[in-house]
Amino acid sequence: MTELLTAAQMRAIEKAAIDAGEVTGLELMERAGQGVVDAIFEEWPALRRVGETHRAVVLCGPGNNGGDGFVVARLLKEAGWEVEVFLYGDPKKLPPDAKVNYERWGQTGVTIPLSEIRRSYYQGAGLVIDAFFGTGLARPLPLECSIPIRDAYINQDQPNGPRIVALDVPSGLCADSGFFLHDDDDGRNWIGCHLTVTFHQAKLGHYLERGLTLCARIIKADIGLPPIDRRWVRGKGFVPPLPVALLSSDEKQLAGLGNRLGKAKHKHHKYSHGHALILSGGVGKGGAARLAARGALRIGAGAVTLGAPPAALIENAAQLNAIMLTAFKDADSLTETLQDKRINALCLGPGLGLGAREKELIVAALDQRSPGLDPGPQTQAARRGPGSSPGLRPIVLDADVLTHLAQDDTLFGKLHAKCILTPHAGEFARLFPDFAEKLNAPATKGPAYSKVDATRDAAKRAGCVVLFKGPDTVIADPSGRCSINASVYERSAPWLATAGSGDVLAGFITGLLARGFQPMQAAETGAWLHTECALGFGPGLIAEDIPEELPKVFQKLGV
Numbered sequence: 001m002t003e004l005l006t007a008a009q010m011r012a013i014e015k016a017a018i019d020a021g022e023v024t025g026l027e028l029m030e031r032a033g034q035g036v037v038d039a040i041f042e043e044w045p046a047l048r049r050v051g052e053t054h055r056a057v058v059l060c061g062p063g064n065n066g067g068d069g070f071v072v073a074r075l076l077k078e079a080g081w082e083v084e085v086f087l088y089g090d091p092k093k094l095p096p097d098a099k100v101n102y103e104r105w106g107q108t109g110v111t112i113p114l115s116e117i118r119r120s121y122y123q124g125a126g127l128v129i130d131a132f133f134g135t136g137l138a139r140p141l142p143l144e145c146s147i148p149i150r151d152a153y154i155n156q157d158q159p160n161g162p163r164i165v166a167l168d169v170p171s172g173l174c175a176d177s178g179f180f181l182h183d184d185d186d187g188r189n190w191i192g193c194h195l196t197v198t199f200h201q202a203k204l205g206h207y208l209e210r211g212l213t214l215c216a217r218i219i220k221a222d223i224g225l226p227p228i229d230r231r232w233v234r235g236k237g238f239v240p241p242l243p244v245a246l247l248s249s250d251e252k253q254l255a256g257l258g259n260r261l262g263k264a265k266h267k268h269h270k271y272s273h274g275h276a277l278i279l280s281g282g283v284g285k286g287g288a289a290r291l292a293a294r295g296a297l298r299i300g301a302g303a304v305t306l307g308a309p310p311a312a313l314i315e316n317a318a319q320l321n322a323i324m325l326t327a328f329k330d331a332d333s334l335t336e337t338l339q340d341k342r343i344n345a346l347c348l349g350p351g352l353g354l355g356a357r358e359k360e361l362i363v364a365a366l367d368q369r370s371p372g373l374d375p376g377p378q379t380q381a382a383r384r385g386p387g388s389s390p391g392l393r394p395i396v397l398d399a400d401v402l403t404h405l406a407q408d409d410t411l412f413g414k415l416h417a418k419c420i421l422t423p424h425a426g427e428f429a430r431l432f433p434d435f436a437e438k439l440n441a442p443a444t445k446g447p448a449y450s451k452v453d454a455t456r457d458a459a460k461r462a463g464c465v466v467l468f469k470g471p472d473t474v475i476a477d478p479s480g481r482c483s484i485n486a487s488v489y490e491r492s493a494p495w496l497a498t499a500g501s502g503d504v505l506a507g508f509i510t511g512l513l514a515r516g517f518q519p520m521q522a523a524e525t526g527a528w529l530h531t532e533c534a535l536g537f538g539p540g541l542i543a544e545d546i547p548e549e550l551p552k553v554f555q556k557l558g559v
């Protein structure tokens with residue numbers, strides 16, 4: 001699984017390798033620069049053609065990101081390019097490795113102070129290298145630096161305008177949060193690029209917030225560092241928190257998922273695949289719950305029952321076939337239904353309603369204890385896992401339930417380790433106003449408080465898994481385990497932002513819980529499959545299409 005790193009984790013990995021004598025900082029910088037040049041030629045093979053004049057403008061900053069820029073300048077020059085290098089800052093103050101590369105570059109070319117750059121420099125340039133700031137950005141991007149990048153961006157519209165390549169991160173972007181650091185609204189955030197080449201591992205900021213649009217495309221250059229060492233993570237002092245997993249489509253992850261999803265195959269009857277109960281709202285309000293129910297059934301729950309108020313039974317009966325239907329007059333009837341130990345996962349929220357009856361239903365669902373509860377097919381794993389609390393049913397809490405929880409501290413206090421909260425940004429802000437305020441405050445200093453921080457804090461406070469939706473869906477549990485399901489780059493599916501899509505996601509997760517998945521695993525797998533369905537269907541997708549795409553995704557996974 002791909003791990004996303006913070007700037008501090010990246011520095012710690014680098015330091016450990018250097019301290020162990022495995023590599024020097026200078027070697028890492030050389031490999032970084034070489035990795036960038038290789039990535040550029042791979043991305044745009046025409047730039048490699050010999051016998052043609054190619055020109056590059058390299059914009060260097062005062063730290064090691066600038067040092068990488070000097071290496072790129074030298075290597076391009078060695079490949080026959082005309083190269084102009086500009087430096088923001090005082091060359092005498094460059095850190096040691098960057099200074100060595102500044103001097104090496106000085107043997108073949110000149111370095112011009114950034115203050116002398118003019119728009120005309122971009123004319124005829126095939127490449128602009130943004131090496132102002134990387135993981136060390138601590139304050140907003142100086143205007144002096146953002147203007148040249150903006151000018152390059154303007155020039156890109158000219159015939160043969162330059163391709164802009166960001167080293168590590170587009171300068172100005174906080175590598176931990178994906179926020180653009182700024183202290184006012186003066187247009188500094190006019191940055192962007194065509195390609196971001198990062199080193200060793202991608203950083204959190206590439207997959208969060210503005211990073212999703214500013215990085216354009218990410219290539220990871222291998223600079224020969226070892227993977228993050230688990231012992232450091234467990235040992236005292238090593239840059240906690242844990243690295244964040246990126247839910248991607250790499251082969252290892254696909255094989256693991258296929259394996260897990262395929263596990264229930266050989267069970268004997270429908271109830272050994274679990275039984276999910278989804279509560280619906282009143283008359284005319286059942287669509288969201290029906291979408292969730294369809295999602296739960298398609299994802300493999302053996303049986304799915306929709307619980308509706310008596311007045312809404314006929315309306316639901318007219319629309320459901322494989323999904324069973326039952327009436328809940330009040331909380332007592334829910335408690336009675338929950339005597340059925342085969343019901344092993346619940347979903348409350350989509351279209352449920354905001355009245356007193358619904359609140360009582362939530363209390364009944366959260367309070368229920370059933371000592372003989374069937375934990376589902378993956379019994380052993382479920383018993384061992386952190387969310388295992390015998391007798392408690394896993395519950396997905398979405399939509400209206402999140403509003404109830406935001407309004408009532410007692411209700412919030414009833415959350416337990418088998419709950420999963422699935423807020424979108426608005427719901428998150430109602431539920432966790434203090435974390436949302438920190439998250440939405442202007443990001444002026446690096447590292448800025450991120451969506452990962454907010455989701456981890458929320459999971460800790462709630463004592464359960466929180467899945468914070470968006471194109472960058474962040475999932476965390478109270479222990480700090482965290483992952484991102486990012487619908488960007490090769491997994492971009494903006495058409496997933498369609499009415500009812502979140503209800504289907506809630507249903508997917510509920511169905512996986514019924515199948516015995518642990519809460520964190522159910523949330524991660526549900527979110528990943530949700531995006532895969534959208535990718536498989538393509539534009540034009542409506543919420544009803546999402547569950548119907550699952551069989552094809554399963555086929556691809558070999559389930």
Ligand SMILES: NC(=O)C1=CN([C@@H]2O[C@H](COP(=O)(O)OP(=O)(O)OC[C@H]3O[C@@H](n4cnc5c(N)ncnc54)[C@H](OP(=O)(O)O)[C@@H]3O)[C@@H](O)[C@H]2O)[C@@H](O)CC1
Nearest residue numbers: 014028029032063064065133134135136137138139140168
């Ligand atoms: N880690 C690794 O394994 C490898 C890392 N490598 C490369 O190193 C990069 C990280 O280098 P880095 O730590 O020197 O930070 P970088 O981003 O160049 O900037 C720091 C400088 O900028 C300054 N400064 C900050 N904000 C500012 C602002 N707004 N306005 C003005 N100044 C500001 C800050 O000054 P200070 O805050 O101390 O005053 C400091 O002088 C990384 O992204 C990658 O490209 C590779 O070589 C391969 C291996």
Ligand SMILES: Nc1ncnc2c1ncn2[C@@H]1O[C@H](COP(=O)(O)OP(=O)(O)O)[C@@H](O)[C@H]1O
Nearest residue numbers: 424469470471487494496497499500501502503
């Ligand atoms: N730009 C986007 N790209 C990909 N997925 C998105 C995007 N915007 C939202 N989503 C996803 O779409 C779903 C929307 O859910 P939600 O906001 O609850 O909508 P609804 O209430 O209409 O179902 C979530 O799973 C979210 O992660």
Ligand SMILES: [K+]
Nearest residue numbers: 133167169171
């Ligand atoms: K940069």
